[in-house]
Amino acid sequence: MRAPVIGYAGLTHLGLVSAVAAAAKGFRTAGYDPDAERVRSIAAGKLPVVEPDLDELAVKHRDKLAYSADPQVLRDCDLVYISTDVPTDDRGQSDLGGIVALIERVIPALNPQALLVVLCQVPPGFTRKLALAPDRLYYQVETLVFGRAVERAMQPERCIVGCADPAKPLPAPFRRFLGAFGCPILPMRYESAELAKISINCCLIASVTVANTLAELSEGIGADWSEVAPALRLDRRIGQYSYLAPGLGIAGGNLERDLATVLRLSQAVGSEAGAIQAFLDNSAHRRDWALRALHDEVFARKPDAAIGILGLAYKENTHSTKNSPSLALIRHLGPWAIRVYDPVVPASAAGHPRATGAKDALDVARGVDALAIMTPWPAFKTLRPSDIARARKGRTVLDPYRVLNGPAAAAAGLDYLTLGAPPLRARAGN
Amino acid sequence: MLTHGLAEPAGPKRVVLLGAGGFVGGAIAKRLALLGIATLALTRKEMDLLVQGAGDRLAGLLRDDDSLVFVSALAPTRTAAMLIDNLRMGEAVTQALAKRPVAHVVYISSDAVYPDDANPVTERTPCHPVSLHGVMHLAREVMLRTAVRAPLAILRPSLLYGAADPHNGYGPNRFRRLAAKGESITLFGGGEEMRDHVLIDDVGALAVEALRHRSAGVLNVATGQSHSFRRVAEMAAALVPAKVQINDSPRQNPITHRHFDVTDCLKAFPTFRYTNLADGLARTAKES
Numbered sequence: 149m150r151a152p153v154i155g156y157a158g159l160t161h162l163g164l165v166s167a168v169a170a171a172a173k174g175f176r177t178a179g180y181d182p183d184a185e186r187v188r189s190i191a192a193g194k195l196p197v198v199e200p201d202l203d204e205l206a207v208k209h210r211d212k213l214a215y216s217a218d219p220q221v222l223r224d225c226d227l228v229y230i231s232t233d234v235p236t237d238d239r240g241q242s243d244l245g246g247i248v249a250l251i252e253r254v255i256p257a258l259n260p261q262a263l264l265v266v267l268c269q270v271p272p273g274f275t276r277k278l279a280l281a282p283d284r285l286y287y288q289v290e291t292l293v294f295g296r297a298v299e300r301a302m303q304p305e306r307c308i309v310g311c312a313d314p315a316k317p318l319p320a321p322f323r324r325f326l327g328a329f330g331c332p333i334l335p336m337r338y339e340s341a342e343l344a345k346i347s348i349n350c351c352l353i354a355s356v357t358v359a360n361t362l363a364e365l366s367e368g369i370g371a372d373w374s375e376v377a378p379a380l381r382l383d384r385r386i387g388q389y390s391y392l393a394p395g396l397g398i399a400g401g402n403l404e405r406d407l408a409t410v411l412r413l414s415q416a417v418g419s420e421a422g423a424i425q426a427f428l429d430n431s432a433h434r435r436d437w438a439l440r441a442l443h444d445e446v447f448a449r450k451p452d453a454a455i456g457i458l459g460l461a462y463k464e465n466t467h468s469t470k471n472s473p474s475l476a477l478i479r480h481l482g483p484w485a486i487r488v489y490d491p492v493v494p495a496s497a498a499g500h501p502r503a504t505g506a507k508d509a510l511d512v513a514r515g516v517d518a519l520a521i522m523t524p525w526p527a528f529k530t531l532r533p534s535d536i537a538r539a540r541k542g543r544t545v546l547d548p549y550r551v552l553n554g555p556a557a558a559a560a561g562l563d564y565l566t567l568g569a570p571p572l573r574a575r576a577g578n
Numbered sequence: 579m580l581t582h583g584l585a586e587p588a589g590p591k592r593v594v595l596l597g598a599g600g601f602v603g604g605a606i607a608k609r610l611a612l613l614g615i616a617t618l619a620l621t622r623k624e625m626d627l628l629v630q631g632a633g634d635r636l637a638g639l640l641r642d643d644d645s646l647v648f649v650s651a652l653a654p655t656r657t658a659a660m661l662i663d664n665l666r667m668g669e670a671v672t673q674a675l676a677k678r679p680v681a682h683v684v685y686i687s688s689d690a691v692y693p694d695d696a697n698p699v700t701e702r703t704p705c706h707p708v709s710l711h712g713v714m715h716l717a718r719e720v721m722l723r724t725a726v727r728a729p730l731a732i733l734r735p736s737l738l739y740g741a742a743d744p745h746n747g748y749g750p751n752r753f754r755r756l757a758a759k760g761e762s763i764t765l766f767g768g769g770e771e772m773r774d775h776v777l778i779d780d781v782g783a784l785a786v787e788a789l790r791h792r793s794a795g796v797l798n799v800a801t802g803q804s805h806s807f808r809r810v811a812e813m814a815a816a817l818v819p820a821k822v823q824i825n826d827s828p829r830q831n832p833i834t835h836r837h838f839d840v841t842d843c844l845k846a847f848p849t850f851r852y853t854n855l856a857d858g859l860a861r862t863a864k865e866s
Contacts, residue, residue: 429702436841436844439841440802448851480844481848482848
């Protein structure tokens with residue numbers, strides 16, 4: 149049997165990364181997107197998303213990749229993924245209009261035997277309602293993680309596949325394609341697979357919420373959560389990959405979407421979902437950690453303080469700023485002058501009337517009264533506390549993600565505040 | 579969360595202040611006067627909201643470009659009769675507003691609308707009053723929400739203190755007065771309970787900021803710093819030269835604490851600073 153040809157409809161973050169990964173696995177791959185300008189840019193090698201290794205892989209496997217703004221590019225495909233990002237509003241509600249329109253455009257272009265696989269994040273019940281024969285229609289859980297998307301696409305832990313009838317074997321082209329990833333394949337009902345995606349995210353959020361709750365308590369009682377978390381990871385019931393690093397709430401948009409979906413569905417069917425609301429409340433509370441710290445540590449003493457902000461993206465290794473804690477902080481720093489720098493996101497994204505873009509990470513610290521490291525970009529780890537101490541005017545450093553070495557920062561004369569531990573005050577003599 | 583109708587603050591055309599003769603109303607009146615904002619300050623003498631026809635009388639005083647501040651209350655509400663009277667006052671105000679809508683309304687409520695065990699309290703903490711006083715304020719909030727078509731700001735202050743406080747309840751005011759007289763301070767248990775105490779001047783300042791921004795929504799009025807009653811007693815004792823005895827007493831009730839997350843205030847009024855308790859007590863002592 150010849151190797152199946154794989155198609156991706158929708159070349160936003162999810163589709164583009166998935167298409168490149170399919171090509172890298174050796175499959176001829178077609179990418180369709182109705183946005184002609186986007187397609188031209190991708191075909192020219194200018195990828196609209198930032199992900200480690202993505203550019204290199206796209207170049208290396210260019211001969212297996214065809215891009216077009218015409219859905220006919222999908223005609224030869226045995227398997228076509230619907231792979232567009234589904235946008236969310238401020239309350240985490242999905243706008244499904246785009247994906248529905250895309251599917252309506254793609255189905256007429258498919259060859260009569262081609263399978264359609266919905267790869268986007270959709271609410272339970274979505275796939276079953278689509279107008280395509282059940283034996284040609286599937287749903288597959290995507291496990292995109294911003295900043296680790298290529299790694300996740302190339303080496304998934306498992307493939308979760310939603311089917312009309314999970315007792316029937318998957319069609320041969322689908323089996324062959326998924327087999328290339330060398331991981332367990334889990335067929336289940338459409339609704340189970342759609343809920344599996346949400347369930348994974350809810351479990352991750354539960355872990356993060358526990359970490360955030362206990363990290364905040366640590367700050368108040370003199371414990372250090374970074375000492376506690378490794379002990380938990382060695383507990384088999386919790387596990388070494390658990391999400392136990394405290395953070396500034398939930399960001400990015402996809403996790404918030406899943407919580408909103410669970411709340412909406414629970415309300416509709418009358419199931420109890422108080423814990424989900426608690427996740428959201430905790431997230432909102434922790435997102436403002438830096439704002440509270442700046443008021444307590446800086447503005448209370450120096451009403452005209454200038455603040456340096458390192459990082460605008462919602463996390464490292466991505467250009468995305470959706471629900472970024474950094475931008476959430478900047479929104480409430482209106483009265484104060486700020487200096488900003490992000491390796492990928494332009495300073496204009498700050499949307500602050502008194503923001504100045506700095507030329508590099510250390511330049512942000514020049515003359516400011518406090519420095520907040522709001523995105524843990526790897527490049528920021530090379531900053532030396534002694535250089536920061538020389539550049540800044542005030543001595544407060546907020547480093548929620550522990551990019552810097554706290555004791556070294558205190559030794560360099562900085563007041564060092566992080567998540568999960570009491571502040572480390574500047575050592576006397578500095 | 580409080581949102582502002584005016585991004586740049588501006589003095590309201592005229593403020594009609596109901597309850598200007600009270601502890602909170604007096605502080606708001608003082609702040610309005612300081613900023614030179616035209617004010618019709620009504621005490622119970624000028625506007626008794628329990629009198630038949632009070633709604634009509636109030637409506638006759640209101641103009642459509644007024645900002646109305648509603649502070650009047652029989653407080654604390656300890657009995658059912660007081661609750662009914664307070665609701666009748668609320669009824670008079672809503673009748674007046676139905677007849678003569680105004681540009682903006684600020685209602686001074688209370689943190690008693692929250693359950694005792696809420697922690698930390700935010701503006702999103704579900705209201706579940708356990709006292710008649712809390713029930714009264716929550717009922718009046720709902721009455722106003724139903725009746726007011728203009729922007730409505732609801733301020734929910736925590737425990738208040740200041741030189742003019744008439745209540746002399748357990749806390750900063752009583753402790754400071756006892757210390758000033760050289761008398762000992764007796765704590766409930768060891769005074770372990772933590773509470774957030776707000777200087778009355780800060781309530782006045784925040785209410786006027788809400789007026790100047792034509793704000794709408796809910797804002798807790800709390801400093802974000804809770805202190806044990808023992809610590810408050812120690813601060814009060816430190817204000818006088820003589821040594822003040824601080825005594826424990828057998829505990830009658832379990833220890834409860836109350837903390838506030840004041841992030842919403844940082845967002846609504848970023849440059850506003852609460853007076854810290856030590857400074858507030860010292861200022862209050864000078865004013866007494």
